[in-house]
Structures are given as C-alpha cells and as structure tokens.
Amino acid sequence: MNVDKKAFTLTDNRSGKTYELDVLKGTDGPDVIDVRKLYSETGHFAYDPGFTSTGSCQSEITFIDGEKGVLLYRGYPIEQLAEKSNFLEVCYLLIYGNLPISESMRIFSQRITYHTMLHEQLNLLFKGFRRDSHPMAIMNGVVGALSSFYHDSTDITDPRHRFIASTRMIAKMPTIAATAYRYSKGLPFAYPRNDLGFSENFLYMMFSNPCEEYVTNPILSRAMDRILMLHADHEQNASTSTVRISGSSGANPFACIAAGIASLWGPAHGGANEAVLAMLKEIKTKDRVPEYIKRAKNKEDPFRLMGFGHRVYKNFDPRATILRQSAHEVLGDLGIEDDPILDLALELEQIALKDDYFVSRKLYPNVDFYSGIIYRALGIPTSMFTVLFAVARTVGWVAQWNEMIEDPTQKIGRPRQLYTGETERDYVDVKDR
Secondary structure, three states: OEEEEEEEEEEOOOOOOEEEEEEEEOOOOOOEEOOOOHHHHHOOOOOOHHHOOOOOOOOOOEEEEOOOOEEEEOOEEHHHHHHHOOHHHHHHHHHHOOOOOHHHHHHHHHHHHOOOOOOHHHHHHHOOOOOOOOHHHHHHHHHHHHHHOOHHHOOOOOHHHHHHHHHHHHHHHHHHHHHHHHHHHOOOOOOOOOOOOHHHHHHHHHHOOOOOOOOOOHHHHHHHHHHHHHOOOOOOOHHHHHHHHHHOOOOOHHHHHHHHHHHHOOOOOOOHHHHHHHHHHHHOOHHHHHHHHHHHHOOOOOOOOOOEOOOOOOOOOHHHHHHHHHHHHHHHHHOOOOOHHHHHHHHHHHHHHHOHHHHHOOOOEOHHHHHHHHHHHHOOOHHHHHHHHHHHHHHHHHHHHHHHHHOOOOOOOOOOOOOOOOOOOOOOOHHHO
16 A cells, blocks of 8 residues: 555635645555545544445455456456356365465365354254244354354454454355255255265355255356355445454454344345346236336336346446356256246346446446346345355455554544534423423
C-alpha cells in the first residue's frame, strides 16, 4: 500500500476551513481517501449507509472490477482457475496466498480429507431439530455448536489453533450440509469417504443409497467443483463483512462462521439462485415467456427477471460464462428432456442473449441463473441452494478471518450513526403524562 500524503483537500463551505487527507493506493482498483482521522480533525463523521463507498479493510485475497467483468483470486483470473484448477487447490490458494507445489497440495488435501468426519454426538444435535426445519437453520445451529466440541482450536491468538479451526471448517461444512439434507428427507446419515475427492465426496454424502453401490459421475462432480470454486470468495460482501466484524470482537472462529451463515441466509445475498427457480415456477410454461419479458421491460411493473444482470458486474459476470458451459454439460449428460422448468430456463437464456433490450443493458444471465439450473438438474431442492453457497463460501470466510486476525491495524468494528431521534428530555411520572 502506497500513501499519497495530503493528496485530497476537503473544504467546509460553512467556515471555509480546509482539511488535507491522505490517499491510499492499492495494487489495483480505485484509490481510497483515508478518513480515519476525519472526526478528530473536523468533528464530523462520514455518512455511508451500507458502506458501499467505504473501504473497511485492506485485503490481498480477492479483487473485482465490475465494469470490466474481472474476478481475481490472489491475482489469478477466475477463468483460468475454473479451467485448470480444482476447489481444494483454490482453497489452498485463498488461505496461503500462492498455488501449492505437488507435495504441499498432497498434505493439504489429506488434512482436509481426514477432518471431514463429524463428532458422533453432533448427530444427536441434528435429531433435535424438527424434520421440516430449513437446512440453513440447521447449518447455523450446528456450526455455532462446533466451538463446544473443539476446544483445542478456539484460541485466536494461537496460530496453530487458527490453522486447525480453518481446516476443520472447510472439511466439515460439506458433511454438515449433506447431513442436514438427509435429515430433512428421513435418510440415514452418510459418513464421508476418504477415497473420494472433495466434490465427489459431497455428492456421495448427499445422494448415496446404503442399499446399492454409489457410482461417481465425473461430469457432475466437475460441475459441483466449479460451483464451489466460483462462489469461494467475493471481496467484502455482506456475509464476509459479517465474519470480519464478528471476528474483530475476538469471537471464536466457529461463532464467526455461524454469523456469516446467518447473513448469507438473507434472500438479498445468498438466496438469488433460489429466487430464479421461484420465478421459473411462476412463469410455468414457455408460451407465457413473451408476457413476462414484456413485464420485465416495463419500468412500472414490479416484476423483475431474476438471475439476469448483477449489482457488482456492470458488464458480464465472468463466473456465469464458466457455469453456462457446465450447465449444458450436466443437462446433456443427464439427458433431461421432460423437465418444463429447465426447458423454460433455456428459453429465457436464449432470449436474454439475443434480445436488444437485455443485450444493450448488459443484463446477461448471471452465476445464480446457471447454478440454479444445475442444482435443479441434480435434484437438489431449492431449500438447499443457500446451504451449498455456504459450503463454497466457507473457505473465503476462513481466509478473510485469518487475514483480519493477522492484520496489526485491525480494530473492533464500530460504525457510527447519524442520530435523528429526540433530543434530551426530562422524565415525567406516569400520573402526569
């Protein structure tokens, strides 16, 4: 980080007084104005609801250029990683900062594999939930409870504790997710297998039947691996910021990740691909598509096409281009020909890619559109969509949490406010009110 001393001048038009602020320069992206001394020097706070114009931290993990459609993990374009890498290698990259040599990758993969098992008593915790509980509610409760099982990895000042906790979170999250799914279906819990890769193992724990041999499908495993890679991290989004601000208080890592899961559960954040399926079910049939396209173009109509465009990517979502290929591979491999919802999705895709209204506004299908199609094709219920998002994003949360803990400049999160309530007033006894 470079500092351009006193490069920004702020003038108070009421008094005419000027203040000189430093400008901080990162390695890419916009420069930021250093306002840490704003209150002490001017007597004012900055006002930024949602913190959309405020840099809350410095980070070396993920970079996004929404205008150009760029997503980099530790400097590596997501397109290259999706084509040549795999999810576990991306996990290593996000946590350690560089791609591993073969021996380092072997050791890392082994550690993750041998931490996938859950403490047996946790199975009793699952059975304490109602059978119709939302899987995200179960995920949140079980992850929060991990700190009561693993006391040897909750001291955030100990690097080894942080290492063990990070490994456990990445390894155990797919097992927790699959167990939540199987519990909701009344299926026996499936223990992880050490002979399977990360995504293969996850699909096995989700869909295996104890009455017959499970056969892995490389196309489906690869599609799941890509989904996990593409959702692994995404700068300082709502859930990542939640993990960081929770961690800034010194909370244990399991509690911080549980807080991130709670934030991700919100429909404005992690529920977008679920909203895509809900929209498709509302449209129902292809003959109604023109009606809904017309509604989407009408600014007076509240209807919006879900899964098109992105609040960050103003050009195209680079993740969507990758996942589009996987979606068509999965549909081709499974030979699904009689699912009206998937037929409808493909019809909408073609219209959005050709219609001048969508093309001119760059409202291309985004990653949520294609991940929803893949999940539907795999038979994953919509209630599990956000759960799978949490499985993927855990490594990003872990990497960001570790970076925050090791940052000597980090402080406890404490946003300010613009108070608009009553000014001071005297208490009046109840009989006199």
